[in-house]
Amino acid sequence: MNIYVLLKRTFDTEERITISGGRINEDGAEFIINPYDEYAVEEAIQVRDEHGGEVTVVTVGGEDAEKQLRTALAMGADKAVLINIEDDLDVTDQYTTAKIIATYLGDKEPDLILAGNVAIDNGTGQVGPRVADLLGIPYITTITDLKIDGDKVTVVKDVEGDEETIETTLPLLVTAQQGLNEPRYPSLPGIMKAKKKPLDELELDDLDLDEDDVEAKTKTIEVFLPPAKSAGKVLEGELDDQVKELVSLLHNEAKVI
Amino acid sequence: MDFRFTEEIESLRSIVRKFIREEVEPYAMEIEENDKIPEHIIEKSKELGLFGLSIPEEYGGLGLDMVGKCGVFEELGKTHNGYTTLIGAHNGIGTVGIVELGNEYQKQKYLPKMASGEWIGAYALTEPSAGSNAANLKTTAVRKGDKYIINGSKHFITNAIDAHVFTVMAVTDPSKGPKGITSFIVEKDFPGFIIGNVEKKMGLRGSHSAELFFENLEVPVENVLGEEGEGYVNALKILANGRAGLAARNLGSAEKLLELSLEYTSEREQFGKPIIEIQAVQHMLAEMSIQIETLRSLVYRVAWMTDQKMRIVKEAAIAKYYGSEVYNKVADLAVQIHGGMGYVQDYPIERYYRDARITKIYEGTSEIQKNIIASELKRQLNRNKVHS
Numbered sequence: 001m002n003i004y005v006l007l008k009r010t011f012d013t014e015e016r017i018t019i020s021g022g023r024i025n026e027d028g029a030e031f032i033i034n035p036y037d038e039y040a041v042e043e044a045i046q047v048r049d050e051h052g053g054e055v056t057v058v059t060v061g062g063e064d065a066e067k068q069l070r071t072a073l074a075m076g077a078d079k080a081v082l083i084n085i086e087d088d089l090d091v092t093d094q095y096t097t098a099k100i101i102a103t104y105l106g107d108k109e110p111d112l113i114l115a116g117n118v119a120i121d122n123g124t125g126q127v128g129p130r131v132a133d134l135l136g137i138p139y140i141t142t143i144t145d146l147k148i149d150g151d152k153v154t155v156v157k158d159v160e161g162d163e164e165t166i167e168t169t170l171p172l173l174v175t176a177q178q179g180l181n182e183p184r185y186p187s188l189p190g191i192m193k194a195k196k197k198p199l200d201e202l203e204l205d206d207l208d209l210d211e212d213d214v215e216a217k218t219k220t221i222e223v224f225l226p227p228a229k230s231a232g233k234v235l236e237g238e239l240d241d242q243v244k245e246l247v248s249l250l251h252n253e254a255k256v257i
Numbered sequence: 258m259d260f261r262f263t264e265e266i267e268s269l270r271s272i273v274r275k276f277i278r279e280e281v282e283p284y285a286m287e288i289e290e291n292d293k294i295p296e297h298i299i300e301k302s303k304e305l306g307l308f309g310l311s312i313p314e315e316y317g318g319l320g321l322d323m324v325g326k327c328g329v330f331e332e333l334g335k336t337h338n339g340y341t342t343l344i345g346a347h348n349g350i351g352t353v354g355i356v357e358l359g360n361e362y363q364k365q366k367y368l369p370k371m372a373s374g375e376w377i378g379a380y381a382l383t384e385p386s387a388g389s390n391a392a393n394l395k396t397t398a399v400r401k402g403d404k405y406i407i408n409g410s411k412h413f414i415t416n417a418i419d420a421h422v423f424t425v426m427a428v429t430d431p432s433k434g435p436k437g438i439t440s441f442i443v444e445k446d447f448p449g450f451i452i453g454n455v456e457k458k459m460g461l462r463g464s465h466s467a468e469l470f471f472e473n474l475e476v477p478v479e480n481v482l483g484e485e486g487e488g489y490v491n492a493l494k495i496l497a498n499g500r501a502g503l504a505a506r507n508l509g510s511a512e513k514l515l516e517l518s519l520e521y522t523s524e525r526e527q528f529g530k531p532i533i534e535i536q537a538v539q540h541m542l543a544e545m546s547i548q549i550e551t552l553r554s555l556v557y558r559v560a561w562m563t564d565q566k567m568r569i570v571k572e573a574a575i576a577k578y579y580g581s582e583v584y585n586k587v588a589d590l591a592v593q594i595h596g597g598m599g600y601v602q603d604y605p606i607e608r609y610y611r612d613a614r615i616t617k618i619y620e621g622t623s624e625i626q627k628n629i630i631a632s633e634l635k636r637q638l639n640r641n642k643v644h645s
Contacts, residue, residue: 189309191268
């Protein structure tokens with residue numbers, strides 16, 4: 001089975017976000033594999049171990065993303081591809097990324113593509129579905145279970161806490177929701193071996209793409225942090241009065257009822 | 258000169274950091290309360306490959322060089338020291354003897370199972386009458402046919418309860434003093450091997466040290482490690498290798514204490530402001546940082562020298578000595594900064610403070626390190642005289 005995983009390098013969940021010069025400050029920050037993409041890598045490895053084939057992890061980004069690709073290789077992926085755009089593109093969006101990935105996958109005849117449900121940085125959840133759409137294959141988002149029997153695929157999808165079971169066929173793109181599996185730690189011997197696994201680096205030229213072909217469709221107007229949390233309010237006095245005050249505050253101040 | 262880790266070692270460190278943060282640190286209080294490392298942590302540590310750090314790749318380990326091993330040890334130092342000691346002693350004094358001195362038969366037999374963590378390693382030198390005076394061993398080994406019969410006892414043996422394989426030093430020829438000592442690979446299942454009382458310690462809970470008794474313990478001849486009569490030299494070699502590693506673990510623990518202190522001082526308010534704004538507190542934080550950074554330089558220089566096969570006797574002793582001093586001073590400052598919170602058991606600071614104390618004692622006391630440093634200085638002086 002020809003399995004691809006779409007992977008993104010993101011901020012470590014422990015990092016504090018700061019902004020300087022209208023951009024998120026990356027100086028000294030730790031980066032990780034997007035946690036939802038980790039579920040995708042884990043699932044891909046499990047599918048390969050059960051059905052055979054090969055797992056290739058693909059990312060669009062810069063030189064620095066090599067580290068996250070190596071980590072996926074250390075977890076057990078077979079090959080990695082870095083589509084390096086740092087010299088060609090300054091501004092990108094989900095369209096850009098999806099177009100590049102879909103172009104790359106165009107002649108690869110993937111049976112199964114896995115991605116994270118969302119990336120924890122921008123949180124749009126668009127790249128997976130866009131790639132499927134460009135490739136003209138079905139997709140299912142936020143999956144929590146995946147079973148493959150020949151060409152038949154049975155998927156359980158998380159629907160806002162409820163479950164939906166869907167049957168479909170390969171080729172297919174799915175995006176992983178928390179609960180799909182428990183991603184393994186890359187073993188330490190795995191890390192030593194990952195160095196010897198193939199990691200190909202491509203640029204837009206190698207995909208016959210021009211900068212215009214992948215120009216972002218959106219524009220970032222402003223980047224800002226959420227307002228600082230103000231201190232809570234503690235009501236005092238008789239219980240009846242407190243309830244009345246609470247209702248009035250919810251009406252007039254918070255305007256939620 | 259290059260002060261960066263290789264990409265591989267960086268990756269190893271970041272995975273170990275993540276593992277410690279997610280799988281060990283949340284259970285630190287539990288380890289302390291129960292004096293036991295939960296089985297799931299040990300199992301996951303085995304899966305990760307943490308038991309094979311210093312064992313060559315052909316025997317199923319990682320085959321890390323000293324810089325790499327210290328890089329991982331530093332990360333391991335950032336959590337409960339009982340856990341750090343279990344892994345550290347196994348990868349250090351518990352396995353290094355077989356790796357460095359073992360013959361092919363011994364390596365084939367022991368290393369793969371030690372690399373996977375199925376067999377944990379320990380090192381048995383210390384006796385009631387042989388602490389810092391390590392050559393004063395009373396345990397004897399007498400050859401009978403294809404076996405040695407060992408009699409005597411050991412104490413304060415780290416990992417004794419959990420280990421399967423022990424590197425044991427015993428006297429084979431009492432007339433020769435230190436040159437009459439031989440090292441043996443002993444399995445806990447060998448007839449005559451008895452584990453005694455577990456010591457009740459001030460700290461390092463979860464790591465168990467115990468007495469060992471050998472009553473006509475039978476050890477096959479093929480389990481002699483190195484040559485007969487070379488046991489004392491072997492013992493010192495194994496300890497020397499452990500020194501840089503221990504200093505790296507202490508470096509990690511000191512860094513953890515600074516990290517906790519920075520967090521605490523930026524949240525704790527007195528006199529209407531976070532106490533990190535108070536100069537007396539800032540100076541304590543600065544003092545911690547100075548000591549940590551000087552220790553870091555020492556640790557990785559010794560590790561690098563080890564990998565270049567340079568003589569490290571003096572430098573490793575300095576690193577062991579200084580690492581223990583720094584850890585203790587930083588722990589003391591951390592308690593001071595945390596005030597009452599540093600003294601109560603709801604918070605990890607007092608645990609590090611207790612765990613730090615043993616590092617000035619085990620694997621060669623601070624005073625023994627100074628002896629080693631001075632004797633190396635004298636040695637250099639004499640050599641210079643010869644050459645001038």
